[in-house]
Amino acid sequence: MKNRLNKLYADNRRASARKFEVVAKADSADVEIFLYDHIVSNEDEADWWGGVAPESFVKAVYSVDPSAKIHLRINSPGGSVFAARAMEQALRDHKGGVIVHIDGLAASAATFIAMAGEEVIMGKGAMFMIHKAWTGMWGNANDLRKEADLLDKIDGTLAQTYATKTGKEVAQISDWMAEETWFTADEALEHGFATSIADSDAKASVKAMAWNLSAYANAPAATPTRETPAPTSDAAFASTDHRARQQQRLTMLARVAPQ
Numbered sequence: 001m002k003n004r005l006n007k008l009y010a011d012n013r014r015a016s017a018r019k020f021e022v023v024a025k026a027d028s029a030d031v032e033i034f035l036y037d038h039i040v041s042n043e044d045e046a047d048w049w050g051g052v053a054p055e056s057f058v059k060a061v062y063s064v065d066p067s068a069k070i071h072l073r074i075n076s077p078g079g080s081v082f083a084a085r086a087m088e089q090a091l092r093d094h095k096g097g098v099i100v101h102i103d104g105l106a107a108s109a110a111t112f113i114a115m116a117g118e119e120v121i122m123g124k125g126a127m128f129m130i131h132k133a134w135t136g137m138w139g140n141a142n143d144l145r146k147e148a149d150l151l152d153k154i155d156g157t158l159a160q161t162y163a164t165k166t167g168k169e170v171a172q173i174s175d176w177m178a179e180e181t182w183f184t185a186d187e188a189l190e191h192g193f194a195t196s197i198a199d200s201d202a203k204a205s206v207k208a209m210a211w212n213l214s215a216y217a218n219a220p221a222a223t224p225t226r227e228t229p230a231p232t233s234d235a236a237f238a239s240t241d242h243r244a245r246q247q248q249r250l251t252m253l254a255r256v257a258p259q
Helices: 004-012 043-049 054-062 081-093 109-114 141-166 170-178 185-191 202-207 234-256
Strands: 019-024 031-036 070-076 098-107 119-122 127-130 181-184
Touching (some): 019 054, 043 054, 054 081, 081 109, 098 109, 109 127, 109 141, 119 185, 127 170, 141 170
Parallel strands (some): 031 070, 070 098, 098 127
Antiparallel strands (some): 019 031, 127 181
């Protein structure tokens, strides 16, 4: 089987929806963080695949005044489990509170980041997807059995996180994960993954879901496709994207530097 996580990254490397930004709200002390990207393990992966690494995200969260509320806006096809766990914990540690807005898509690793919000508000056309963890490795039979045991443990911790948030039984959550279950906003609200549905234009939320989701088994057939840029070589794209990532880091560092 191909490494589906790498496929997810490769398919969305050039997605037009990608964005990671911290914005101070004009009418209050609250801060918006836009997690409109896939989630990668570290900055080296971010340089190649694009995406948001935990180092940048955690620094952004810690830069917010502890008394300010964070509005985390999510439109993400998912990514690395452990990177997302670090991001989730940074949000849980923020004393000012977190409100999560799922503007388009919260899939895979992005879903348990969303569970860090006291409120989880979904756009009318947004979707929420949970599934069992993936991996890619080489080794002998003993190595593979150990890796399968690790995946079972990871799935157990994820199911417990969802169960704690929703009040559902772990067995029910585990069944949904095994089936790679996609929830509409209404279904997510019904089952406790969301706390409310935004009073917003459903078409705007659906448009925001411009991701290639072919790495997943049960992605909705009606998922909008991303904009396709003019063909360029991987080397040329990597060079351009690397420069953009470096500029993004400099901007983020300027925002978090002591004044």
